[in-house]
Amino acid sequence: MSHHRSCRRTVAILSLGLVLGATFTPCADAADRKVMGEQFTATWCGYCPPVGIAMNMLMDDYPDSIISAQIHVSDAPYNTTWGTARASFYSVSGIPHMKIDGVLTRVGGGTVTSCYNDFLGKMNTRLAVPTDVTIDLTGEIVVDQTYRLTASIGVEAGGAAKTVRVHMIQTLDDYPVSFDDHTYNCTRVGYQVGDYALTPGNTEIIVQDFNLDAISWGDQQNIRFIVFVQEPNASGLSEIYQAADLGWFPTIEHQMVEVTITPEAIADDPTLAGAKTFDLQVIMTEGDDWTSTDATATIDGAFYQHPSFDANTPQPGWWPTFPSLELDSFFSAYDFAAPAFVGTPTITNDSMSAIWFDTENPGSGTYTIARFTVTSGTSLMVTGTSTANYTQGELHPFSFEVEVTFCPGDLDGDGDTDQSDLGILLGAYELTGAGDLDGDGDTDQSDLGILLGDYPCP
Numbered sequence: 001m002s003h004h005r006s007c008r009r010t011v012a013i014l015s016l017g018l019v020l021g022a023t024f025t026p027c028a029d030a031a032d033r034k035v036m037g038e039q040f041t042a043t044w045c046g047y048c049p050p051v052g053i054a055m056n057m058l059m060d061d062y063p064d065s066i067i068s069a070q071i072h073v074s075d076a077p078y079n080t081t082w083g084t085a086r087a088s089f090y091s092v093s094g095i096p097h098m099k100i101d102g103v104l105t106r107v108g109g110g111t112v113t114s115c116y117n118d119f120l121g122k123m124n125t126r127l128a129v130p131t132d133v134t135i136d137l138t139g140e141i142v143v144d145q146t147y148r149l150t151a152s153i154g155v156e157a158g159g160a161a162k163t164v165r166v167h168m169i170q171t172l173d174d175y176p177v178s179f180d181d182h183t184y185n186c187t188r189v190g191y192q193v194g195d196y197a198l199t200p201g202n203t204e205i206i207v208q209d210f211n212l213d214a215i216s217w218g219d220q221q222n223i224r225f226i227v228f229v230q231e232p233n234a235s236g237l238s239e240i241y242q243a244a245d246l247g248w249f250p251t252i253e254h255q256m257v258e259v260t261i262t263p264e265a266i267a268d269d270p271t272l273a274g275a276k277t278f279d280l281q282v283i284m285t286e287g288d289d290w291t292s293t294d295a296t297a298t299i300d301g302a303f304y305q306h307p308s309f310d311a312n313t314p315q316p317g318w319w320p321t322f323p324s325l326e327l328d329s330f331f332s333a334y335d336f337a338a339p340a341f342v343g344t345p346t347i348t349n350d351s352m353s354a355i356w357f358d359t360e361n362p363g364s365g366t367y368t369i370a371r372f373t374v375t376s377g378t379s380l381m382v383t384g385t386s387t388a389n390y391t392q393g394e395l396h397p398f399s400f401e402v403e404v405t406f407c408p409g410d411l412d413g414d415g416d417t418d419q420s421d422l423g424i425l426l427g428a429y430e431l432t433g434a435g436d437l438d439g440d441g442d443t444d445q446s447d448l449g450i451l452l453g454d455y456p457c458p
Contacts, residue, residue, distance in 0.1 A: 031156055033131045034124050036228045036243035037068025040087055040097040041403050042075035043176060043437035047109030051096040054115035058123065059184070066123050067245045069171050069185045069226055078176065082169065082190030089235050098296025101126045102230050102240040133198070135227055135244035145212040149246070151326045153196065156205030161403055162198060164229040164241060166193040168208045172215065173222035185224055188216055195232045220390075223248035252290065252388040253283040254398035259371070261327055261413045269324035270436070271375060273413060276404050277327050280370040280382055287362050288390045295331065295384035296353040296369055299404075301377020303329040303352060329369045331356050350377075380404055407457035408450055411435060417457035 020312040037055055041048045055068050059116075072078035073087045073095060090099055100122040106115070123422035127249055136152040149168060155161065169190035189210060196204045216223055228243040259277040266272045269370040280297075282290045306328050331345060333356045345354035352372070374380060380402040411424045411434070425435030428443040435443035437450040 035066040048096040049182035133242035137246040157201040165232040265323040277373040279368040299377040304373035409454035
């Protein structure tokens with residue numbers, strides 16, 4: 001999903017739906033504006049290249065703040081019906097002609113530097129104007145070369161009701177091919193989808209299908225979709241309230257997720273009572289597929305390995321009988337099926353390293369591709385690279401440092417030492433080994449001392 005907001009959240013570890021060790025940048029009350037540029041141009045225009053180079057540079061320098069599309073006029077075969085209508089809307093009589101957010105204009109060429117500085121100033125002028133309009137985009141291939149773009153367009157709860165005109169376009173970057181970067185986001189097809197009445201706190205869901213032409217389909221990495229909403233005037237200067245864009249190319253991301261160790265697993269192997277488990281996951285989007293990972297994990301302590309378990313080949317069929325096997329440390333495919341290793345994995349007490357391939361072809365989604373259970377240590381390091389189907393040959397790196405907090409008095413496996421653990425110990429005191437913390441098989445004063453010395457934790 002592509003969001004117009006520049007509010008970012010950096011997440012270190014996820015646990016039971018909660019975020020641990022995370023830092024947050026708060027969002028402002030008003031929506032963050034993304035400025036929309038419309039450059040009217042043509043391949044025969046000698047004054048147009050500096051304008052295109054400057055805008056391309058500006059988008060590279062401020063990718064979260066501005067997006068622009070080139071609209072060819074009187075320039076077959078690059079004209080579009082939508083583009084011709086846009087030129088008529090603004091009464092464009094000559095090129096180069098640039099509109100910024102529908103209200104600021106530059107006509108004529110100049111040097112790259114003069115154009116860049118002009119566009120930078122106009123962009124900053126528009127960024128200083130508050131907006132209450134929001135746009136979120138998602139997309140998917142529905143059949144063959146048909147791509148479905150879905151836009152969620154709304155007004156924030158504290159905003160003002162307004163009617164907007166929605167435009168949705170498909171562009172192709174670096175087309176027609178140029179050797180000086182003056183071509184970018186060439187409009188291949190566009191739609192004036194309609195006018196929508198927006199009310200504060202509510203959104204409109206708008207869906208538009210794009211039939212991608214052969215040129216676009218053959219250059220998928222340069223496809224980009226742009227949506228902007230504008231005052232619904234008949235012609236002339238009309239404010240664009242908000243813009244958003246969505247790249248075609250799928251993405252592969254990684255995350256580390258803490259896994260709860262179940263009471264059943266602890267009962268099966270009491271060693272797990274003092275352990276922590278973390279999953280390395282890949283997140284695939286837009287129909288992509290994880291294909292391989294090269295990963296190394298180290299802990300300044302010890303990894304957990306069940307004594308009856310082959311660390312290299314997880315066997316899901318065992319889990320109902322031996323639930324502790326589910327918490328073992330291993331590399332695997334997304335569903336813990338036997339992975340296809342390149343060579344023999346290196347697994348020691350404090351280090352694990354392997355290269356392995358997908359055997360299940362999972363497609364889009366979030367999948368666990370490795371699991372690490374540690375019984376001691378303070379810092380788990382996991383680094384490596386993954387590959388995906390759409391970006392064959394491209395390595396997607398990841399690096400995580402997980403701070404591991406152990407609570408020696410945790411008897412119920414919920415990750416902390418609290419009243420519940422004290423109750424378990426007192427209930428087993430001098431009766432059973434359920435409160436055994438020192439490994440001697442019974443529950444006595446020594447175990448009580450360990451728990452009280454750890455109480456509360458963390």
